[in-house]
Amino acid sequence: MKVLLIKDVKNLGKAGEIKEVKDGYGNNFLIAKGLAKAATTDVLRKYESDKRKEAQNLEQEIANLNSLKNILKDIKIQIKKPVGESGSLFGSVTKDEISNALKEQKGIEIDKKTLDIQAIKHVGVFDVGVKFKHSITAKFEIEVVAE
Template sequence: MKVLLIKDVKGLGKAGEVKDVKDGYGNNFLIGKGLAKAATDAVLRQYEAAKKKEAETKAYEISQSQKLASELSNVKILIKSKLGANGALFGSVTKDDIANALKEQKGYDVDKKSIECDHIKTTGTYDVSLKLGNSISAKFELVVVGE
């Protein structure tokens, strides 16, 4: 009996492989537990179509991430923060502040968890890195001024 593995099976193979197994093992264990499907022509065509669609989706996401990275390389955002008595910032500029400023000033809606920087406690210009997924990252400029 030929089966298409849906999940990795220890000692048999990885997901996506077609294996020849005994009928009882294939029907009772692999198909019964949802680890495999019977390798018919329809199932194989459906699997190949799903794999192709997944590859196209990933390629689209990568191209969108690269496009966003190139757009963000020219972005400069400004954050105004209160100054304390000694000239340092009153508090600090957090990732949440940066994400909000990026959305308000430039219209980019990003998750604050994808922003890579430390808490900023002084005024000045900073390079902020942003993880976009698929091992693509972008950098943009952040200017912190006191008010």
């Protein structure tokens, strides 16, 4: 019997491959455990359709991230922090503060986990890196000013 593997199966193949297996192994193990489906024309057609949709979604996601990258490169946000007598900040600028300032000032939401910064402990202009999925990176500037 021919089966379409839905998940990787050790010593048999990877997801998406069509394999010829014995009927008992195919029905009683692979199909019963949800590791494969019987390779009928309907199943294969649906699988190919799903793969095309997935590829289109991936292309759309990459295009959106590249668009956001182009928008971010021209952005400069300002963060006000209290400063001590020596000119250094009380504490440091956090990823959360940067993410919130970006949302408030420019209306762009970025998860703070994607931000890549060094500790900012004094006033000045700094570059902030953003690491998106699919190896797409962007940079924008923040200006830390005394409150």
